[in-house]
Amino acid sequence: MIVLEHVQKHFGAFQALFDINLSVRAGEKIVLCGPSGSGKSTLIRCINYLEQSEGRIIVGNVELSAGSKAVNAVRSDIGMVFQQFNLFPHLTVLQNCTLAPRRTRRLSKADAEAKARELLARVKIFDQADKYPAQLSGGQQQRVAIARALCLEPKVMLFDEPTSALDPEMVKEVLDTMVSLAEDGMTMICVTHEMGFARRIADRVIFMAQGRIVEEGPPAEFFGNPKHERTRKFLGEILPSSGTPIVPPTTPLK
Amino acid sequence: MGTGEYLFLFRGLQWTLALSAVAFACGALSGLPIALARTSPWPVLQRLTAGYIALFQGTPLLMQLFVTYYGLALLGLSLDAWVAVAIGFTLHASAYLGEIWRGAIEAVPSGQSEAAKALNLGYASRMVDVVLPQALRISLPATIGFLVQLIKGTSLAAFVGFTELARSGSQLSNQIFKPLLVFGIVGALYFAICWPLSLYGARLERRLAGTAR
Ligand SMILES: Nc1ncnc2c1ncn2[C@@H]1O[C@H](COP(=O)(O)OP(=O)(O)O)[C@@H](O)[C@H]1O
Ligand SMILES: [Mg+2]
Numbered sequence: 001m002i003v004l005e006h007v008q009k010h011f012g013a014f015q016a017l018f019d020i021n022l023s024v025r026a027g028e029k030i031v032l033c034g035p036s037g038s039g040k041s042t043l044i045r046c047i048n049y050l051e052q053s054e055g056r057i058i059v060g061n062v063e064l065s066a067g068s069k070a071v072n073a074v075r076s077d078i079g080m081v082f083q084q085f086n087l088f089p090h091l092t093v094l095q096n097c098t099l100a101p102r103r104t105r106r107l108s109k110a111d112a113e114a115k116a117r118e119l120l121a122r123v124k125i126f127d128q129a130d131k132y133p134a135q136l137s138g139g140q141q142q143r144v145a146i147a148r149a150l151c152l153e154p155k156v157m158l159f160d161e162p163t164s165a166l167d168p169e170m171v172k173e174v175l176d177t178m179v180s181l182a183e184d185g186m187t188m189i190c191v192t193h194e195m196g197f198a199r200r201i202a203d204r205v206i207f208m209a210q211g212r213i214v215e216e217g218p219p220a221e222f223f224g225n226p227k228h229e230r231t232r233k234f235l236g237e238i239l240p241s242s243g244t245p246i247v248p249p250t251t252p253l254k
Numbered sequence: 255m256g257t258g259e260y261l262f263l264f265r266g267l268q269w270t271l272a273l274s275a276v277a278f279a280c281g282a283l284s285g286l287p288i289a290l291a292r293t294s295p296w297p298v299l300q301r302l303t304a305g306y307i308a309l310f311q312g313t314p315l316l317m318q319l320f321v322t323y324y325g326l327a328l329l330g331l332s333l334d335a336w337v338a339v340a341i342g343f344t345l346h347a348s349a350y351l352g353e354i355w356r357g358a359i360e361a362v363p364s365g366q367s368e369a370a371k372a373l374n375l376g377y378a379s380r381m382v383d384v385v386l387p388q389a390l391r392i393s394l395p396a397t398i399g400f401l402v403q404l405i406k407g408t409s410l411a412a413f414v415g416f417t418e419l420a421r422s423g424s425q426l427s428n429q430i431f432k433p434l435l436v437f438g439i440v441g442a443l444y445f446a447i448c449w450p451l452s453l454y455g456a457r458l459e460r461r462l463a464g465t466a467r
């Protein structure tokens with residue numbers, strides 16, 4: 001589904017990513033973790049061309065290149081959710097969700113709204129479609145952002161610390177939404193430090209430090225028996241000494 | 255002062271308003287592409303528009319009027335004084351509005367256009383649907399502030415012989431020898447137009463600050 005070969009990223013003289021190689025199968029769930037500044041955001045932003053990188057990135061059967069045709073093809077397959085939600089504040093929840101389908105898919109207003117309402121219901125945003133983002137709680141806004149991305153029927157979802165800007169009591173509702181998305185078979189790359197979530201849905205956990213992939217493996221192995229000193233140190237910092245996650249485990253949506 | 259004198263001043267006022275309206279409307283129409291070029295990813299466009307803006311911000315408005323007025327004549331275009339002056343003010347307004355709106359476009363958080371890009375929206379839609387509505391809101395107080403400056407600035411058109419409100423005032427005071435009265439009335443007329451606009455701008459600014467995210 002996604003292949004990265006020898007991906008490098010420079011910001012001027014500073015190198016943010018070194019020789020990243022990664023291949024993600026359809027339906028696979030990847031959790032990306034690592035200290036702040038290790039290049040996690042930069043890496044996933046390269047995948048949908050929010051950052052231009054060196055090396056090869058292939059999404060589906062399209063190789064990313066500077067031309068707008070490849071960029072559009074790749075972006076139409078990828079949904080992205082940001083730490084700061086980035087909802088459009090001057091548009092209602094419903095308009096946030098229908099803008100892109102109407103512009104890029106040329107859906108009629110009625111069709112786009114029907115689809116948006118269906119997805120808003122799926123992320124449990126009921127009766128708020130005509131409110132503005134500022135009238136919603138952080139957790140609700142992030143769920144709207146997820147619904148907005150899903151309205152374009154992406155094959156892959158990228159999450160960049162989707163719960164880091166939320167008050168603790170709202171983290172769970174967003175993680176539950178992501179779990180249900182995972183259970184429906186979505187291909188996902190999630191930058192998150194919610195290790196309970198990682199244990200639960202990740203097929204692979206990838207640890208990055210200083211622009212490099214240091215270690216990767218299935219969660220049981222990754223948490224139970226980390227190979228690298230840096231990984232152990234990092235896990236020691238974010239997990240309590242008992243090894244149980246800080247966040248309450250998520251419960252399934254029903 | 256009789257009705258005839260008042261009518262004379264009102265005719266001047268009409269020209270002031272017409273000139274302000276034309277300069278603002280045409281300045282806005284050309285200022286928007288200037289702001290877009292200034293914030294575009296293309297260095298050539300950025301530098302060209304930066305130079306244009308610097309030129310008009312760095313020289314006195316009166317010089318700009320003289321240069322367009324006599325410059326256009328020199329180019330062999332024998333234009334009406336009214337048209338020449340309107341072109342001069344339009345160029346001036348386009349540079350200032352371009353700069354105000356550049357600032358407003360850049361004040362829209364970058365996450366907004368990133369989210370729009372991630373949703374595969376093209377440049378036109380990113381601007382029209384996402385960035386400009388927010389930028390316009392941000393820029394409203396400064397835009398209205400500039401409109402007030404522009405209305406008062408049209409008095410400089412008197413120097414190239416265009417009979418707007420200020421020049422009507424000096425012509426009238428030369429006739430009836432009551433400069434204090436005449437210019438008092440002229441000043442009151444400017445005030446009656448500019449003050450409510452300023453108040454409105456200040457109110458918008460407060461409201462904007464109140465809803466800032
Ligand atoms: N636009 C940018 N310009 C310059 N440096 C950047 C930019 N974005 C990120 N960086 C640098 O790249 C490194 C990785 O950043 P980032 O990918 O945001 O890390 P993470 O998401 O893991 O915290 C950091 O050192 C950061 O300062
Ligand atoms: Mg980050």
